[in-house]
Amino acid sequence: MVAELKYEISQNAYIKLVLHALKHKTTAVNGVLLGRVNPQNESVVEIIDSVPLFHSNLALLPPLEIALIMIEEHYGSKGLGIVGYFHANERFDDAELGIVAKNIGDHIFRYFPQAAVLLLDNKKLAALPKGKDQSPVMQLYIRDASKNWKLAGPDGGSRLVIKEPAANVVLSDYISSEKWQDVVDFDDHLDDIKMDWLNLELFK
Amino acid sequence: MEEEVLGSIFALSGSLKLGVQRKSSKWTLYEQVAIAAMDCQCLDVAKDCIKVLQKKFPEGKRVGRLNGMLLEAKGLWAEAEKASSSLLEDNPLDQVIHKRRIAMAKAQGNISEAIELLNKYLEIFMADHEAWRELAEIYVSLQMYKQAAFCYEELILSQPTVPLYHLAYADVLYTLGGLENLQTAKKYYASTIDLTGGKNTRALFGICLCTSAIAQASKGRNKEDKESPELQSLAVTALEKDYKQRAADKLGLLVH
Numbered sequence: 001m002v003a004e005l006k007y008e009i010s011q012n013a014y015i016k017l018v019l020h021a022l023k024h025k026t027t028a029v030n031g032v033l034l035g036r037v038n039p040q041n042e043s044v045v046e047i048i049d050s051v052p053l054f055h056s057n058l059a060l061l062p063p064l065e066i067a068l069i070m071i072e073e074h075y076g077s078k079g080l081g082i083v084g085y086f087h088a089n090e091r092f093d094d095a096e097l098g099i100v101a102k103n104i105g106d107h108i109f110r111y112f113p114q115a116a117v118l119l120l121d122n123k124k125l126a127a128l129p130k131g132k133d134q135s136p137v138m139q140l141y142i143r144d145a146s147k148n149w150k151l152a153g154p155d156g157g158s159r160l161v162i163k164e165p166a167a168n169v170v171l172s173d174y175i176s177s178e179k180w181q182d183v184v185d186f187d188d189h190l191d192d193i194k195m196d197w198l199n200l201e202l203f204k
Numbered sequence: 205m206e207e208e209v210l211g212s213i214f215a216l217s218g219s220l221k222l223g224v225q226r227k228s229s230k231w232t233l234y235e236q237v238a239i240a241a242m243d244c245q246c247l248d249v250a251k252d253c254i255k256v257l258q259k260k261f262p263e264g265k266r267v268g269r270l271n272g273m274l275l276e277a278k279g280l281w282a283e284a285e286k287a288s289s290s291l292l293e294d295n296p297l298d299q300v301i302h303k304r305r306i307a308m309a310k311a312q313g314n315i316s317e318a319i320e321l322l323n324k325y326l327e328i329f330m331a332d333h334e335a336w337r338e339l340a341e342i343y344v345s346l347q348m349y350k351q352a353a354f355c356y357e358e359l360i361l362s363q364p365t366v367p368l369y370h371l372a373y374a375d376v377l378y379t380l381g382g383l384e385n386l387q388t389a390k391k392y393y394a395s396t397i398d399l400t401g402g403k404n405t406r407a408l409f410g411i412c413l414c415t416s417a418i419a420q421a422s423k424g425r426n427k428e429d430k431e432s433p434e435l436q437s438l439a440v441t442a443l444e445k446d447y448k449q450r451a452a453d454k455l456g457l458l459v460h
Binding site: 028056057058059060061062063065066069070073074091093094099100103189190191193194196 | 311313341344345346347372374375376378379405406409410413446447450451453454456457458
């Protein structure tokens with residue numbers, strides 16, 4: 001029996017995605033997860049980086065196709081591939097994984113069968129500054145045998161972990177300093193190619 | 205962004221207290237501050253502004269609208285809907301009240317109701333371009349691309365020189381897929397490039413995507429449609445030139 005897959009997301013990848021969602025509070029946003037299967041432990045998928053994608057018209061193909069081509073080209077040369085997808089819903093009280101997220105997830109799954117779909121947990125995010133919770137403010141969805149995206153159960157909290165335990169502290173800090181203003185997504189890049197979707201300067 | 209809005213709210217309320225020169229604009233300012241405050245969830249500020257306006261215009265429809273919006277901001281949907289329904293009875297052709305009802309449906313997640321209301325609204329106010337765009341975007345979010353295409357067709361008909369609509373229409377057609385749609389999409393990416401003097405990155409990429417998709421879709425078919433390769437190579441050249449100039453580190457990623 002294969003051990004249950006665990007997903008370990010790096011602090012930078014994690015924070016980038018949450019800040020992106022905070023930058024565009026009134027719309028849905030999405031992003032891709034970059035990483036690889038841990039070479040020393042097959043049951044762990046390392047999410048090493050992330051690229052924020054769009055904050056408008058998430059369900060249109062052309063910008064998505066361009067983004068995936070360029071992202072795969074860039075990260076492929078570093079030995080990393082697309083290992084998952086991140087989505088944040090438009091409304092605060094919408095905790096459902098919508099059809100667009102599932103479809104993009106399906107597409108990524110075809111190339112990486114251990115793909116994860118992460119959904120922003122708005123309530124957890126809102127509670128962040130008050131608590132000492134080290135678990136990510138995201139829900140993990142995995143594809144089951146009947147090709148459906150299933151929420152990784154209540155113990156699923158332990159299946160998605162942040163590599164650096166103090167990540168939420170750093171995130172809360174960034175939130176108070178409104179760091180989200182500096183996040184660049186692919187939409188921004190397509191509107192002005194000088195904008196760097198790699199966000200290389202973000203955490204300097 | 206929020207900081208700027210807050211800054212403006214306090215600047216505006218400051219000028220309200222000092223007394224603005226022209227009396228007619230003073231009340232508009234109160235209205236604007238109220239709305240801005242609601243946008244930032246500063247509901248007390250909003251309430252104060254509305255109170256002042258209520259005193260001045262006790263039967264005013266605009267004050268009624270603001271009260272409705274305040275109920276929305278508090279999440280009191282039932283009361284907000286009641287307020288807007290009664291406002292509509294007295295003002296059946298008030299566009300803003302109609303749109304608040306659509307916004308309320310959307311905010312509560314009743315997307316099908318929002319679509320229904322928006323369609324009814326557009327039957328009356330068919331020249332409201334923002335409404336057509338909103339409807340198109342809602343359709344896209346539900347992957348109802350044919351319906352979205354219809355909205356953009358309406359927009360292009362009424363405003364044929366706005367490149368945004370050409371681009372969005374092309375994106376939707378490409379997403380729909382199929383040889384005919386791809387060929388039409390390519391035409392609209394081309395018209396976008398025309399209307400933007402060749403500066404629209406998304407349209408340039410669109411040409412490239414369409415060219416390869418069309419080639420894929422017409423494999424095995426008789427090549428009746430001679431695809432002129434010039435458009436594709438022009439687009440690629442334009443993209444390469446632009447990336448070289450402004451985003452050289454990404455030039456190598458242009459794999460087409």
